[in-house]
Amino acid sequence: MEGRNPKFTVDEALVAMGFGKFQYLVLAYAGMGWIAEAMEMMLLSFVGPAVQAEWGLSSHQESLITSVVFAGMLVGAYSWGIVSDKHGRRNGFLITAIVTCLAGFLSGFAPNYITLIVLRCLVGIGLGGGPVLSSWFLEFIPAPDRGTWMVVFSAFWTVGTILEASLAWLIMPTLGWRWLLALSSLPSFTLLLFYSFAPESPRYLCLNGRTTEALAVLGIVARLNRVDLPSGQLVTEHKLELNENFMPTEDTHLLSSDFEGNEAKVPKNVDSKTESASSLSMLLSPKLIRSTLLLWLVFFGNAFSYYGLVLLTTELTSRNSPCTPRALHSDKSQDTNPYRDVFIASFAEFPGLLLSAATVDRVGRKLSMSAMFFTCCIFLLPLVFHQSETLTTALLFGARICITGTFTIVYIYAPEVNIPNFN
Numbered sequence: 075m076e077g078r079n080p081k082f083t084v085d086e087a088l089v090a091m092g093f094g095k096f097q098y099l100v101l102a103y104a105g106m107g108w109i110a111e112a113m114e115m116m117l118l119s120f121v122g123p124a125v126q127a128e129w130g131l132s133s134h135q136e137s138l139i140t141s142v143v144f145a146g147m148l149v150g151a152y153s154w155g156i157v158s159d160k161h162g163r164r165n166g167f168l169i170t171a172i173v174t175c176l177a178g179f180l181s182g183f184a185p186n187y188i189t190l191i192v193l194r195c196l197v198g199i200g201l202g203g204g205p206v207l208s209s210w211f212l213e214f215i216p217a218p219d220r221g222t223w224m225v226v227f228s229a230f231w232t233v234g235t236i237l238e239a240s241l242a243w244l245i246m247p248t249l250g251w252r253w254l255l256a257l258s259s260l261p262s263f264t265l266l267l268f269y270s271f272a273p274e275s276p277r278y279l280c281l282n283g284r285t286t287e288a289l290a291v292l293g294i295v296a297r298l299n300r301v302d303l304p305s306g307q308l309v310t311e312h313k314l315e316l317n318e319n320f321m322p323t324e325d326t327h328l329l330s331s332d333f334e335g336n337e338a339k340v341p342k343n344v345d346s347k348t349e350s351a352s353s354l355s356m357l358l359s360p361k362l363i364r365s366t367l368l369l370w371l372v373f374f375g376n377a378f379s380y381y382g383l384v385l386l387t388t389e390l391t392s393r394n395s396p397c398t399p400r401a402l403h404s405d406k407s408q409d410t411n412p413y414r415d416v417f418i419a420s421f422a423e424f425p426g427l428l429l430s431a432a433t434v435d436r437v438g439r440k441l442s443m444s445a446m447f448f449t450c451c452i453f454l455l456p457l458v459f460h461q462s463e464t465l466t467t468a469l470l471f472g473a474r475i476c477i478t479g480t481f482t483i484v485y486i487y488a489p490e491v492n493i494p495n496f497n
Contacts (some may be wrong), residue, residue, distance in 0.1 A: 080306030084277045087292050087304050089216045093223075094299030097214055101223070103265070103272055104211035105230035107167065110261035111204045112234025113241075114178060114197055115381070117258050118143060119388040119416060120242045124251035129187060140385065142191050143198035150202020158203075163210040163275045170203030171269070175262035182256035200262075213275040214295070221486060225431055228482050232423035234261070235384075239420045243413035280310050369488050372443070376481045379450060383477060386457075387419045387470050415467045422471045426478025433479070439487040443480045450476035 082090075118140045126136040150170070158166030177196035184190035208227065215223050238258060245254045276295075279288035285308050296303040358366060433442040453473035457466065 080304075081309045082304045082306050083309060084213075084280050084288065084292070085217050087276075087308070088214070088295070089218065090304050091216075091292075091296055091299050091301045093216055093219055094295075094301070096295045096298040097223075099298070100211055100214045100272075101227065103268060104207050105227060105233075106261055107171070107204070107207040107265050108227065108230040109234035109237065110171075110174065110259075110265065111201050112231040113238040113258045113261060114174065114201055115143075116235045116238035116384060116416075116420070117242065117254060118381075119385050120246060120254060120413070121251050123388065124246065125187075125190070128251070131187065135187065138191060139194055142195040143201070144381075146195040146198020146200075147202040148198075150199040151205065152202075153199075154203035154206050158206045158209070158278075163206060163213070163278055164269075164272060166206040167203060167210060167265070168269055170200045170206065171262050171265040172200075173197075174200030175259050175266060178259035178262060179256050182252040182254075182259075210275050213277045224485065225427065225482060228485070229424075229427055232420070232427060232478070235420040235423060236417070239413065239417035243417055246413060280308060285309075369484075372484055373488075375447070376477065376484055379447075379477045380481055383419075383470065383474055387416050387474075415463075415470075418467055419470045419474050422474035423478040426475040427482060429475060430479040430482040434483050434486060439483055443483050443487070446476040446479045446483075450480070 122136045122139045125131060125139060126133075154166050154170055157169065174197055177193045177200060181190060181193040181197065184193055211227060212220055212224065241257060242254055245257065273291045273294060274287065276288040276291040279285070279291065289303075289308050292303055292308070356362065429446070430442065433445075437445070450473045453469045453476065457469055461469065
């Protein structure tokens with residue numbers, strides 16, 4: 075930023091303005107989206123058994139209610155990233171919020187099994203856009219603070235799981251699963267209410283040549299944080315590198331590497347399918363194939379274990395489960411033990427976040443994840459055999475601590491693995 079015509083990037087402007095009131099507002103908005111996603115995922119452990127009891131479904135039909143949500147997420151995770159890259163972060167998470175809110179609310183009025191399956195699949199497609207909102211949040215955070223605030227942002231997921239467990243404990247024994255589905259869509263509706271106040275990502279605007287709009291957004295950041303916007307010309311990291319031999323930081327690559335490499339070479343109206351195919355081929359190139367496959371394996375293990383634990387908690391503590399020797403009558407039973415136990419297990423995510431924060435830098439990413447994965451297995455092994463209710467809840471609590479810790483760390487570890495390969 076020297077010479078007669080000083081230049082600065084979005085990252086440099088954010089660092090100069092610091093973390094302030096604007097970022098807290100962005101955190102609150104994005105956090106509400108993360109709470110909404112957590113609640114929609116957590117209710118899977120309650121809705122399936124209740125619908126099975128009311129409609130007399132087979133075990134395969136019950137499991138399909140959960141499976142279609144994850145199938146929808148698979149479609150959404152691939153699609154919404156392309157949409158947000160082409161049409162903006164705001165438009166991306168607006169559509170996902172609309173789909174999730176409407177499909178989630180209408181699920182509570184589903185007249186039959188097929189309708190419920192279709193609506194829950196649509197909810198999954200909407201939930202697949204969750205990373206768009208987290209990316210939008212991170213693109214307003216100063217680079218040196220992104221790791222810390224990513225951990226804070228992850229805490230909103232834990233808040234969502236606890237809220238959903240609390241809501242199920244209150245609603246399910248008296249009002250039933252339809253009310254739970256309808257009320258769980260309210261956080262997504264909150265995103266729509268305040269959508270008009272959410273600005274577009276200045277990084278996205280700048281990388282798409284809309285520097286005037288990006289400057290306007292940065293001006294809002296400066297005004298709310300009560301600081302001055304850096305003087306000079308706003309440019310992209312790529313242009314600054316070409317003109318002044320600027321070397322981007324690792325944090326810059328984390329959020330912008332998908333755009334920077336193509337900005338000077340690819341026209342603005344480049345087909346999104348071509349862009350996505352190029353990104354996929356880059357990940358599967360000889361240089362990155364090993365890291366990509368290993369990261370896919372780690373994420374698969376984390377997702378399989380985490381959501382397996384969420385569903386297992388209800389299964390092991392429910393009286394109508396084949397895993398227990400007792401029989402439960404209906405979803406409107408006054409017995410609230412399953413909901414109480416899920417509520418207790420959900421609180422395990424808070425110590426899991428603290429454990430990951432305490433070990434990720436002191437012990438290291440890989441060793442922390444390996445140790446917590448191993449400890450999670452130790453907690454789960456005794457559950458192969460029937461245990462007392464108290465011991466079962468305690469073992470699930472310990473396993474949930476460990477898997478939450480590994481999930482948090484892998485989101486920090488993953489971008490660090492591939493960053494050097496982009497240079």
